[in-house]
Amino acid sequence: MKNDTVNIGLIGFGTIGSGVVTILKQNMDLIEKKSRKKINLKKIVDLDISTPRGVDVDPEKLSTNVDDILEDEDIDIVIELIGGYLPALDFILKALNKGKHVVTANKALLAKHWDEIISAAEENQVKISFEASVGGGIPLLQPLNESLAANNIQSIYGIINGTANYILTKMTQEGLNFDSVLNEAQDKGYAEQDTTFDVEGHDTAQKLILLTILGFGKYVKEENFHVEGIRNITPEDIIFNLEERGYVIKLLGISRKTDNELEVRVHPTLIPQDHLLASVNGVFNGVYIEGDAVGPVMMYGQGAGSMPTASAVIGDCLDIINNPQKEIPFGPLKENPASLKSIENVKSKYYIRLKALDHPGVLHSIAGILSDFNISIESVSQKKLDDGPAVPIFIVTHKASENDLRSALKKIDELKDIKEKSMFIRILEE
Amino acid sequence: MKNDTVNIGLIGFGTIGSGVVTILKQNMDLIEKKSRKKINLKKIVDLDISTPRGVDVDPEKLSTNVDDILEDEDIDIVIELIGGYLPALDFILKALNKGKHVVTANKALLAKHWDEIISAAEENQVKISFEASVGGGIPLLQPLNESLAANNIQSIYGIINGTANYILTKMTQEGLNFDSVLNEAQDKGYAEQDTTFDVEGHDTAQKLILLTILGFGKYVKEENFHVEGIRNITPEDIIFNLEERGYVIKLLGISRKTDNELEVRVHPTLIPQDHLLASVNGVFNGVYIEGDAVGPVMMYGQGAGSMPTASAVIGDCLDIINNPQKEIPFGPLKENPASLKSIENVKSKYYIRLKALDHPGVLHSIAGILSDFNISIESVSQKKLDDGPAVPIFIVTHKASENDLRSALKKIDELKDIKEKSMFIRILEE
Known part of the structure; x- marks a missing residue:
């Protein structure tokens, strides 16, 4: 930061935004001690600046015009908390291109526009921080x-x-x-x-x-x-x-x-x-x-909520103030797409539920199909119910490929005694 | 760091030290990518440099003379892993005074000599990092x-x-x-x-x-x-x-x-x-x-172990390389001792165990003493045993001050039917 005072602009005065304002009021002494700077929340922009947020704000700080932040040369850090793709993307890119650091909780936008946003930050030698975007306040x-x-x-x-x-x-x-x-x-x-x-x-x-x-x-x-x-x-x-x-x-x-x-x-x-x-x-x-x-x-x-998420937002601001030159370890990744393993090729143990007529031989047929696809059964449980001839069957398998499992279940679902199609849940590998 | 290569000196080639060497060998590509610097483990000092550690080291890097690290002007970061108070304190202070950053896992030393060590780091504008000292590899x-x-x-x-x-x-x-x-x-x-x-x-x-x-x-x-x-x-x-x-x-x-x-x-x-x-x-x-x-x-x-703790040590080195100017949020604390609440004044719920003769009236006497000290009982359980006339009694109290509890237990222990003195465990307040 060039000066002794860090000016912050907040875009989005919703749940998390109100939390940011509340924490800055409540813990300003501590925060300034840790940043060794004066912190000034200079402007708050939202479409709605009249509904009370449960926290006192000087009305002069409020504006409905985002350029009051983006065009203000004194603002060092822009906090984007409006969420969604547009106009958030425009605001973030404009802030970065104006040489402002950006803090955001916008996972949707980052997940979709990673390269564009990171490249803009790198080109302008500013930081983009987003601890609040995953796991709310959890340091992650x-x-x-x-x-x-x-x-x-x-x-x-x-x-x-x-x-x-x-x-x-x-x-x-x-x-x-x-x-x-x-x-x-x-x-x-x-x-x-x-x-x-x-x-x-x-x-x-x-x-x-x-x-x-x-x-x-x-x-x-x-x-x-x-x-x-x-x-x-x-x-x-x-x-x-x-x-x-x-x-x-x-x-x-x-x-x-x-x-x-x-x-x-x-x-x-x-x-x-x-x-x-x-x-x-x-x-x-x-x-x-x-x-x-x-x-x-x-x-x-807590992975969400006003105060926990705002805790991460302000933690990011402090990190930018204290380490403005720190870079994200991975930059743009266009050249580096993951080589993904298809879910069909993942091996797992499975829990299967289906409903079948309570006939002798049903389990025999099911077990036979599973066996045809090399799926061994760890346990089978069949519940007797009073409300009809169909009974729920719970099967737990040993490890098998999902491809085999899906093929087997497709065949099983075609058996005439099956009254409710199968569903399955994967079991965590340990 | 002044140069493109960061030189590291390691003092202490024990369990954690071997882990540090192993990780640096195994993950050097990744580590250099994240630090954007060449990392050179220049010297390893230990009293014993002959016992094999299960990791290959160029014999020229090994020394028994700590000055090969402390007096080497090219070494930027000193990792201290010998533990204990002396000579670790001398080594750390000398390293800091020579303008070298220090990474250590030495909780005993830091807990005792905090001000001295932190002041030396501040005076020399270098960093002391110690993530590995608490909770091993856990980011804490x-x-x-x-x-x-x-x-x-x-x-x-x-x-x-x-x-x-x-x-x-x-x-x-x-x-x-x-x-x-x-x-x-x-x-x-x-x-x-x-x-x-x-x-x-x-x-x-x-x-x-x-x-x-x-x-x-x-x-x-x-x-x-x-x-x-x-x-x-x-x-x-x-x-x-x-x-x-x-x-x-x-x-x-x-x-x-x-x-x-x-x-x-x-x-x-x-x-x-x-x-x-x-x-x-x-x-x-x-x-x-x-x-x-x-x-x-x-x-x-994992709060201990060679590799987990070494993970934190190298994480600290990377943090120093990437953010050399970052400061510890609290400096020397001599002027800032805690105002401590004495354990006697802490209030808690308690579990109490004692052993008493299985006479009618024993519980009555115990309950009477607890009541005299304003301690209410949540539950009492008395076990019948075959191995003698004394039986264990388990009591769970409601919230009470520890002072009252200790006074009551002192009186209870003096009852003639008590065959084994009381012990108690505090219950976590929620």
Whole structure:
């Protein structure tokens, strides 16, 4: 920073933006002590500057015109918190091109426009920081980039969407089904009205792209890897796996090296109850990073929310102030796309659920098809029910390729005694 | 760094030192890519340079003379891994005074000589980094200093000694007593021959001092806070608490703000089974940090071992290379001693174990004394045994001050029916 005072411009006065203003008010002494500079939140821009945010702001600082930040030569750091692709991309590029450092929580934008944004930062010799974009307030990207920099990263996997984790946790703890938990969460304001992005895994996928870039230096697009959400999980899946097998279901983002390829995938995953991730409940996030030297480490905390996310935003501002020349370890990655292992070639153990008529011979036919595809069965459980002739069957397999599993299930689903098509959940490899 | 090549001198070619050499060999490409410099491990000094370390080293790099590093003007970074107070202190001070950056894992030295070492670094405008000194390879100090810098830290508590945690985990999982686990661990080489430092809490205390300095900016000496080890824990304590109460016993270091004071203490602590720290088992470490903005975060990983600790050492070297001007947020602290809350004034819930003759009226007397000191009982359990007239009694109290508890237990221990004096374990406040 050129001067003793650092001027900050905030674009987006929503949930996280209000948190930023609150922390800057509340902890300014501490923050200035750590930055050895005066910090001045000079301007806050939002389309709506009249609705009260629960924090006092000098009205002169408020504006609806983004150029009051982007064109102000005194502003050193721009915090972008409006989210989405446009106009956020324009604002960020303009700020970088004006020689301003940028802090953002915008995972969607970074995941999609990585090279464009990073190149603009490099060309203008300014920084773009985005700790808040993955895992909210959890120190995650900085440790991955810096503390663990001596490691060849082997794998990164974790729970990085709080809404999906909240729903699965409630389903597990209270035996409720997906829809009733979701409705309750929406009524109480814990979940957005449109949760497609969270429950179908896209939010997890975007964050996983950023973790993959930083962990492996490889670029990957969402359309090139498997992304599957949690809508098909039923209470009976949860109960069977927990009570009979000691496994819990979590929505994981997984990115890991195998042979010379990267496996990148998002899907519900069965995790042994004594694995630390199995205890990451509610809106909390937890991410495992495995390095060749350090072994496994895990970071845990609140992956969303006004104050936790704002904590990461201000942490980034302090990092820029204290280390303005520090660079992101990987620059533009156009030349460095990941060589991806297709999900069909990934090997895993599986839990399978299907519903079949309770005839002698059904299990025999199913086992035969699985065997034809070289899939061995670890256990089979068939529940007697009072409500009809079809019974749910739960199968746990030994390790098999997903290609074989899908082919086998396709054949099984064609059996005449099958009354409800199969679904399966992958089991975390240990 | 002045030149394109960074020269490193390593003092101490033991377990961690060998790990450093191994990682530098194995991951040099990656490390040089991240530092944008050539890295040259120029000299390794140890008293013993003949015993094979399982990693190839050019014999010309080896020396028994520490001045080959300290007096070499080309060496930029000195890694100190000999541990202990002397001569490590002399080596570190000399390196700093010669204008060299220092990386160390020496928690004992830093905890005792903080001001002297930090002042020398500040005067010479060089850095002293010590991520490896607490929690081995776990990113802990850097996140605390940087990612969480916007937070007023409320509390730091965790499992930061792997040996003690290994012993407690084995006792819990296999129902063994302290001595047999310790003997087995020593036989297998998992624990040092002298584990006093680990099992009596001193190692935890030294690490806690560093966490307290970085988290709260306050200096505290071990003799001024309560440090208690795990020798008195019995299998019956573990079984009662786990089976009847759902609590596990962990050796915790705790540092937290209450009112305007700091509570700093090391002792075995009862933790609810569903708390994440309860699942930190074996040699793993886990540390909770609670900030006013971020809420609780936890970092988890291997707190010791050659490669994990070396990962942190090299991470520190990279941080120095990439950010040589970055300063430790708190400098010398002589003027800033912590105002400590005495353990007697700390309030907690307690588990109490004692042994008494199985007479009618014993429980009545005990309950009467507890009540005289305003301690209410949450539950009492008395076990019938076949091996004599004395029976173990387990009591769980509601919240009370430790002063009251100690006074009450002193009186209880004087009752004529008491056959084995009371012991108590504090229960983690939630």
